Amino acid sequence: MKIGSRTIKTAIATPISISIAQVLGLTNFISAGILTILCIQPSRKRSVLSAWHRFLACVVAALFSITFFELIGYHPIVIGIMLAFFIPVTVWLKVTPGIATSSVIILNLYSAEYASITFLTEQFFIIIIGIGTALLVNLYMPSLETQLKQKQDELEYYFQIILNEIALYIHDKNENWDGKELQICEDILQDAMDLVLLDKENHLLRNKHPYRDYFQMRNKQLELLERMLPLVSRLPNKDSISIKIAGFFEKLGDNVHPGNTATLYLDELEELRKTFNQKELPKTQEEFETRANLFRLLHEIEDYLLLKKKFKKSDVPEKKRTKKDRNK
Missing domain, CATH: 1.20.120.940 (Putative aromatic acid exporter, C-terminal domain)
Structure with missing residues (x-):
C-alpha cells in the first residue's frame, strides 16, 4: 500500500500544531491538531483557499456561538438553532468548506459554557496554529x-x-x-x-x-x-x-x-x-x-x-x- 504525500504531511503537521498549542498552554490544544487534519489539501492553491475559508468560517462561528449561547443558553437545542442560521451565512459568504472546521470552535465554546476574553483569545490562537501549520506544511508539494x-x-x-x-x-x-x-x-x-x-x-x-x-x-x-x-x-x-x-x-x-x-x-x-x-x-x-x-x-x-x-x-x-x- 502506497502512502501519499498528503498522508505524510498530515502525520507531520498534526503533532507539530498540537505541540505548539500545548507549549503555549492553550485550553483545548487538541483542537489545533483537528484543525490541521481538516486543512491539509492536495495542492497549494486549494490549501490557500481552504485556509481562508476555514479561518473566516471559524471567526463567524465564534461570533454566532457567543451570541446564541450567551443570549439563549448552553443547551444542545441551541446548537441546532444556531446552525440553522450559521450554515446559510457560510453559504452566502461562500466558505462552506469551513463548516466542519468551525464546528470544532463551536463545540469548544459549548463545552466550556462561558465566553471570556481569555478563552476567546485562546480559541483564536488555536485557529491560527491549526490552520497556519497546515498551510505552511502544505506549501511543499512534490513535483509531478x-x-x-x-x-x-x-x-x-x-x-x-x-x-x-x-x-x-x-x-x-x-x-x-x-x-x-x-x-x-x-x-x-x-x-x-x-x-x-x-x-x-x-x-x-x-x-x-x-x-x-x-x-x-x-x-x-x-x-x-x-x-x-x-x-x-x-x-x-x-x-x-x-x-x-x-x-x-x-x-x-x-x-x-x-x-x-x-x-x-x-x-x-x-x-x-x-x-x-x-x-x-x-x-x-x-x-x-x-x-x-x-x-x-x-x-x-x-x-x-x-x-x-x-x-x-x-x-x-x-x-x-x-x-x-x-x-x-
Missing part, C-alpha cells in the same frame, strides 16, 4: 513532472500500437485486434489531465502548463483515430492505394514522439492524394463508395497531422528556398 512524463510515454506507446494495428488490418484484414488500446488511451488522458490540473494548482503564478496543450492535442488525435476505424474497414483488400496508406500508418506508428515532424508526413500525404486523384474514375457504385471513404480517410489523417503541426514549433528545418523563390 515524473508522473506526467510517464503518462506521456504510456500514451505514445499505445498510440504506436493503434496505428500499427490499423496498418495490419489494411494489409491483411487482421480482425484479431479488440481495440482495447483506445480505452486505455482514454483512461491515461483522463489521469494525465487530472495531474495537469493538480500541478497547475501547485504553481499559483502559472497560467499555462507545458503538458496541458500536449494532452489536449493527443485527446483530439485519439478522437480522429476512432473516426478513422470505420473508414479503414471499408478499404479494398490489396489495392495499391490501400497498401500505400497501410505503409503510411506504419510510418506514423513508428514515429510517435513528443516532437513535431508533422510537416514531413503532410508532404507525403499530399503525394498520396495526388496518386489518388490520378486513378481512373469509379465505374460502379461500390468503387464510388470506396473512393469516397478513401477521400474521407485522407482528410482525417490530414487533420490528425495538422493537430500535431499546430501543437508546437516544427522540429524539421525549413527547406532551403530555390533560386527561383529567391528571385521573386
Whole structure:
C-alpha cells in the first residue's frame, strides 16, 4: 500500500500544531491538531483557499456561538438553532468548506459554557496554529513532472500500437485486434489531465502548463483515430492505394514522439492524394463508395497531422528556398 504525500504531511503537521498549542498552554490544544487534519489539501492553491475559508468560517462561528449561547443558553437545542442560521451565512459568504472546521470552535465554546476574553483569545490562537501549520506544511508539494512524463510515454506507446494495428488490418484484414488500446488511451488522458490540473494548482503564478496543450492535442488525435476505424474497414483488400496508406500508418506508428515532424508526413500525404486523384474514375457504385471513404480517410489523417503541426514549433528545418523563390 502506497502512502501519499498528503498522508505524510498530515502525520507531520498534526503533532507539530498540537505541540505548539500545548507549549503555549492553550485550553483545548487538541483542537489545533483537528484543525490541521481538516486543512491539509492536495495542492497549494486549494490549501490557500481552504485556509481562508476555514479561518473566516471559524471567526463567524465564534461570533454566532457567543451570541446564541450567551443570549439563549448552553443547551444542545441551541446548537441546532444556531446552525440553522450559521450554515446559510457560510453559504452566502461562500466558505462552506469551513463548516466542519468551525464546528470544532463551536463545540469548544459549548463545552466550556462561558465566553471570556481569555478563552476567546485562546480559541483564536488555536485557529491560527491549526490552520497556519497546515498551510505552511502544505506549501511543499512534490513535483509531478515524473508522473506526467510517464503518462506521456504510456500514451505514445499505445498510440504506436493503434496505428500499427490499423496498418495490419489494411494489409491483411487482421480482425484479431479488440481495440482495447483506445480505452486505455482514454483512461491515461483522463489521469494525465487530472495531474495537469493538480500541478497547475501547485504553481499559483502559472497560467499555462507545458503538458496541458500536449494532452489536449493527443485527446483530439485519439478522437480522429476512432473516426478513422470505420473508414479503414471499408478499404479494398490489396489495392495499391490501400497498401500505400497501410505503409503510411506504419510510418506514423513508428514515429510517435513528443516532437513535431508533422510537416514531413503532410508532404507525403499530399503525394498520396495526388496518386489518388490520378486513378481512373469509379465505374460502379461500390468503387464510388470506396473512393469516397478513401477521400474521407485522407482528410482525417490530414487533420490528425495538422493537430500535431499546430501543437508546437516544427522540429524539421525549413527547406532551403530555390533560386527561383529567391528571385521573386
